[in-house]
Amino acid sequence: MSSKTAIATATNEPSPSGATGPREHALSKILATAALVVAAIYFLVPIWWLAVASSKSLGNLVTTNGLWFSQPFQLFSNVSDLFSYQGGIYLRWLLNSVGYAVLGAAFGTLFATMTGYALAKYSFRGRELIFNTILGGVLVPATALALPLFLMFSQVGLVNTYLAVFLPSLVSPFGVYLARIYAAASVPEPLLEAARLDGSSEFRAFFVIALRLMTPALVTIFLFQFVVIWNNFFLPLVMLSDDKLFPITLGLYTWNSAVQQAPELRLYVIVGSLVSILPLLIAFLGLQRFWQSGLSAGSVK
Amino acid sequence: MTTASAAEVAELPAVQPGQREPTKHKGAIVGFLAPFMVLFIIFYVFPVLYALYQSFFKIQRVGTFGVATTVFGGFDQYRRIIVSSEFWASIGRVLLLFVVQVPIMLGLALVLALLLDSTLTRGKKFFRLAIFAPYAVPGVIAAIMWGFLYIPSLSPFSLTESVDFLGSGLVLWSIANVITWVFCGYNMLIIFSSLQAIPQEIFEAARTDGAGQLRIAWSIKIPIVFPAIIMTFVFSIIGTLQLFNEPQVFRTITNSVSSTYTPNMVVYSTSLVPNYNLSAAYSVALAIATFILSFVFLKVTQKRAFA
Numbered sequence: 135m136s137s138k139t140a141i142a143t144a145t146n147e148p149s150p151s152g153a154t155g156p157r158e159h160a161l162s163k164i165l166a167t168a169a170l171v172v173a174a175i176y177f178l179v180p181i182w183w184l185a186v187a188s189s190k191s192l193g194n195l196v197t198t199n200g201l202w203f204s205q206p207f208q209l210f211s212n213v214s215d216l217f218s219y220q221g222g223i224y225l226r227w228l229l230n231s232v233g234y235a236v237l238g239a240a241f242g243t244l245f246a247t248m249t250g251y252a253l254a255k256y257s258f259r260g261r262e263l264i265f266n267t268i269l270g271g272v273l274v275p276a277t278a279l280a281l282p283l284f285l286m287f288s289q290v291g292l293v294n295t296y297l298a299v300f301l302p303s304l305v306s307p308f309g310v311y312l313a314r315i316y317a318a319a320s321v322p323e324p325l326l327e328a329a330r331l332d333g334s335s336e337f338r339a340f341f342v343i344a345l346r347l348m349t350p351a352l353v354t355i356f357l358f359q360f361v362v363i364w365n366n367f368f369l370p371l372v373m374l375s376d377d378k379l380f381p382i383t384l385g386l387y388t389w390n391s392a393v394q395q396a397p398e399l400r401l402y403v404i405v406g407s408l409v410s411i412l413p414l415l416i417a418f419l420g421l422q423r424f425w426q427s428g429l430s431a432g433s434v435k
Numbered sequence: 436m437t438t439a440s441a442a443e444v445a446e447l448p449a450v451q452p453g454q455r456e457p458t459k460h461k462g463a464i465v466g467f468l469a470p471f472m473v474l475f476i477i478f479y480v481f482p483v484l485y486a487l488y489q490s491f492f493k494i495q496r497v498g499t500f501g502v503a504t505t506v507f508g509g510f511d512q513y514r515r516i517i518v519s520s521e522f523w524a525s526i527g528r529v530l531l532l533f534v535v536q537v538p539i540m541l542g543l544a545l546v547l548a549l550l551l552d553s554t555l556t557r558g559k560k561f562f563r564l565a566i567f568a569p570y571a572v573p574g575v576i577a578a579i580m581w582g583f584l585y586i587p588s589l590s591p592f593s594l595t596e597s598v599d600f601l602g603s604g605l606v607l608w609s610i611a612n613v614i615t616w617v618f619c620g621y622n623m624l625i626i627f628s629s630l631q632a633i634p635q636e637i638f639e640a641a642r643t644d645g646a647g648q649l650r651i652a653w654s655i656k657i658p659i660v661f662p663a664i665i666m667t668f669v670f671s672i673i674g675t676l677q678l679f680n681e682p683q684v685f686r687t688i689t690n691s692v693s694s695t696y697t698p699n700m701v702v703y704s705t706s707l708v709p710n711y712n713l714s715a716a717y718s719v720a721l722a723i724a725t726f727i728l729s730f731v732f733l734k735v736t737q738k739r740a741f742a
Contacts, residue, residue, distance in 0.1 A: 282489065
């Protein structure tokens with residue numbers, strides 16, 4: 135590291151390679167690139183292994199090199215076996231997760247944005263108290279809520295239903311925090327005044343003007359709430375006993391726990407894990423333009 | 436609670452108080468706040484109060500087979516917590532993890548963010564997405580996957596034949612590796628976004644003075660993004676204290692992880708007994724510990740963070 139400093143600071147004379155931007159010594163560039171390559175390998179190899187393993191037969195999982203494909207290549211038959219195993223329960227889990235996450239994140243984002251917008255754009259008594267209480271909610275361990283929720287839900291007969299997992303996931307305190315910062319920064323007051331002069335109601339001004347200006351924040355809140363719900367494990371574990379209601383995480387967990395009794399499950403756990411991470415990877419890649427600008431807005435202090 | 440978050444509010448000059456009269460648009464304000472606040476009160480505030488309430492009761496039986504009745508127990512459950520060696524062992528474990536794993540993960544995230552923000556490399560978009568990709572893998576799935584990579588018969592790495600990653604000595608660090616793998620990219624991205632927001636002109640003077648990338652990073656970039664680093668630290672405190680998914684999954688592949696390995700696993704296994712009152716008391720103790728740690732951390736770093 136210290137040698138790198140010396141090199142980096144000593145490079146003040148023009149170097150031929152740096153046509154644009156500041157000139158750096160070639161060694162610094164090599165070291166930086168090497169560090170990033172090592173990091174990329176660390177972060178990607180497990181996913182690569184998962185993809186390769188998903189294409190193998192159960193026997194080849196143990197006997198062949200885990201980081202490269204082997205004959206027969208049976209990714210597609212593995213996937214179709216996965217979807218037909220135990221009467222197609224895997225597809226059900228996948229759809230459950232999609233349902234919990236898409237609906238929960240959509241409504242959760244809308245509610246959080248409305249609240250964040252109101253906290254940013256109106257002044258009223260108790261505003262900071264409300265905001266601080268919501269921020270306090272960020273610090274409450276989500277798992278510390280699950281057990282009292284279980285006791286509450288068992289009194290109203292909601293345990294072991296879709297709603298038991300869906301309803302609590304609608305609340306995103308961190309979403310309110312992001313929405314407030316973003317609304318303050320990106321929705322100009324004069325624009326709202328103009329809308330009011332045109333006779334627009336407050337709600338119309340929000341839904342027609344503010345929401346559009348806050349699109350990057352909306353995508354960011356939606357995606358991160360989506361991830362939270364998609365990753366949700368403790369709440370479904372506590373709430374659900376009927377495996378037809380399981381999200382994908384809980385489903386794969388129960389399969390993984392039963393590998394000793396049913397060895398063929400090992401392959402289904404691997405293929406099922408691969409299939410389950412694809413929707414999120416695709417969502418993140420497809421929407422990165424939005425969430426990256428939303429994230430930077432959230433971190434500008 | 437309010438004080439801890441007040442510290443966070445202090446770092447938000449972007450939030451300007453509106454210029455409106457207090458009573459204007461009352462209906463609209465209520466309309467905007469109502470959906471979230473109703474849900475927040477039912478699913479956040481009330482469960483916390485309910486757990487608190489539950490923790491002050493206990494089950495009493497007349498004789499061994501007598502009818503169980505719930506009676507007020509005062510601080511009885513909390514007395515049991517104080518002498519519970521399992522609970523304190525689990526707290527010690529996550530604190531050890533916090534002291535070792537979090538600095539490593541965030542240090543790595545900071546270095547990677549600085550590298551991606553520097554002018555030193557090409558292909559930054561690829562590297563950024565590669566480092567962030569594991570965040571799309573749920574903790575449970577990541578633990579299952581790494582579990583396979585740790586098992587000698589399945590792992591592509593021959594190292595697993597000589598080193599027992601799932602033995603009682605190393606399993607905590609094997610879990611730490613899974614957490615680092617999943618969350619490093621997320622933290623990197625938060626710090627990176629903050630770096631990207633720094634206006635380029637700030638560096639011009641430093642460059643003219645002959646400062647290299649490393650000097651600029653150390654003296655200019657890191658101080659500016661310090662609040663973002665603090666934020667990732669606070670999230671990591673919360674995440675580490677409520678660790679559950681990864682060790683729970685590891686229980687299915689190794690005996691080295693007990694049913695009371697982390698505080699949340701203590702809460703869960705106590706609720707399976709079932710002893711809801713004690714379990715509620717554990718939840719409350721854990722929530723208070725989280726508040727205190729986050730609060731102390733924000734206090735200690737405040738001077739540097741907001742200087």
